[in-house]
Amino acid sequence: MRKILHVDMDAFYASVEQRDDPTLRGRPVAVGGDPEGRGVVAAASYEARRYGVRSAMAAAHALKLCPDLIFVRGSFTKYRAVSQQMHAIFADYTDQIEAVALDEAYLDVSENRAGLPFASQVAVEIRRRIRDELDLTASAGVAPVKFAAKIASDHRKPDGLTVIPPERLLAFLHPLPVRKLPGVGPSTETRIRGLGIHTIGDVARRDLRELERRLGSRGAWLWRMANGEDPRRVVGSRVRKSRGSERTFDTDVTDAQRLLDFLAEQTRGLCEGLQRSEEKARTVTLKIRYADFTTITRASTLPQPTDSAEDVLPEVQRLLAKTDAGTTPVRLAGITFSNFAGEGEGPVEQLDLPFRPVWSIAS
Numbered sequence: 173m174r175k176i177l178h179v180d181m182d183a184f185y186a187s188v189e190q191r192d193d194p195t196l197r198g199r200p201v202a203v204g205g206d207p208e209g210r211g212v213v214a215a216a217s218y219e220a221r222r223y224g225v226r227s228a229m230a231a232a233h234a235l236k237l238c239p240d241l242i243f244v245r246g247s248f249t250k251y252r253a254v255s256q257q258m259h260a261i262f263a264d265y266t267d268q269i270e271a272v273a274l275d276e277a278y279l280d281v282s283e284n285r286a287g288l289p290f291a292s293q294v295a296v297e298i299r300r301r302i303r304d305e306l307d308l309t310a311s312a313g314v315a316p317v318k319f320a321a322k323i324a325s326d327h328r329k330p331d332g333l334t335v336i337p338p339e340r341l342l343a344f345l346h347p348l349p350v351r352k353l354p355g356v357g358p359s360t361e362t363r364i365r366g367l368g369i370h371t372i373g374d375v376a377r378r379d380l381r382e383l384e385r386r387l388g389s390r391g392a393w394l395w396r397m398a399n400g401e402d403p404r405r406v407v408g409s410r411v412r413k414s415r416g417s418e419r420t421f422d423t424d425v426t427d428a429q430r431l432l433d434f435l436a437e438q439t440r441g442l443c444e445g446l447q448r449s450e451e452k453a454r455t456v457t458l459k460i461r462y463a464d465f466t467t468i469t470r471a472s473t474l475p476q477p478t479d480s481a482e483d484v485l486p487e488v489q490r491l492l493a494k495t496d497a498g499t500t501p502v503r504l505a506g507i508t509f510s511n512f513a514g515e516g517e518g519p520v521e522q523l524d525l526p527f528r529p530v531w532s533i534a535s
């Protein structure tokens with residue numbers, strides 16, 4: 173059983189603007205669109221939401237709902253920087269972090285670095301640190317499966333924490349309206365309601381085959397979630413499976429030196445990318461497509477992960493020598509790095525965190 177934490181900042185862009193400009197605090201703020209033009213609200217403060225202002229709403233309409241609405245242009249550079257600060261906090265507890273948006277992430281805290289005995293304590297700590305260090309609030313949910321963690325983080329928003337221990341999962345889910353399940357938008361909800369299904373519990377009690385017949389594969393997925401199942405793992409978004417580049421030439425290339433020069437340039441560019449993102453790779457793969465579209469790959473694994481073109485270039489040359497390049501015209505060539513340092517290594521600590529036996533905590 174996993175312990176999954178979903179953290180979602182409250183009215184993120186608007187809250188950052190209110191934090192940084194005290195004159196905006198306590199007032200209805202919209203980040204985004206110019207109300208004179210065809211702008212759209214990217215985010216609304218809770219004061220603005222009271223008037224019905226929502227993100228994705230036309231700015232002109234938002235202004236009609238709330239004539240005192242203050243529009244702020246917003247800065248994605250700033251929001252990205254704050255997001256990185258959040259992720260630095262998360263990384264103190266786990267390296268299994270899946271960013272969903274700048275202000276939203278799943279964390280698998282089944283084993284955590286801080287040695288906290290309960291998953292809910294990790295959530296409490298992270299929320300406290302976001303408040304103390306970033307002067308912002310986040311809502312969080314803890315659950316044994318992803319979709320429930322997300323529903324939980326929304327449950328007491330803003331500035332709330334909801335913890336769903338595994339034994340309470342179904343009791344928590346079943347009274348909720350079916351639209352709380354991911355993928356159930358207004359049109360699906362109408363269809364499902366037409367079947368007499370109103371709550372998640374109604375879905376769970378239906379026959380799986382019947383739901384499949386009426387709703388297709390989505391019916392089966394909804395039924396599994398309603399019964400507490402969600403096989404999706406938290407996928408570390410920083411772990412990259414491969415990084416490469418390739419090019420189709422304007423005219424086929426037979427000159428081996430020209431190919432080598434091209435591949436050396438690609439390799440240097442990729443290595444610069446690795447250095448920027450502080451990644452090191454062990455495996456380099458050469459891809460060659462001949463003029464007749466036959467495609468081959470040749471790979472080599474280095475003794476140590478590297479981000480240095482000097483380490484990789486001799487391998488690229490060796491790999492190229494194993495192909496028919498130089499005698500057979502080449503249409504496309506490319507280099508890919510994979511097998512990054514840190515991939516496939518187990519977590520540092522193997523603590524099995526029990527859920528704290530609480531139903532939910534409001535702050």
Ligand SMILES: [Mg+2]
Nearest residue numbers: 180181182275
């Ligand atoms: Mg948010």
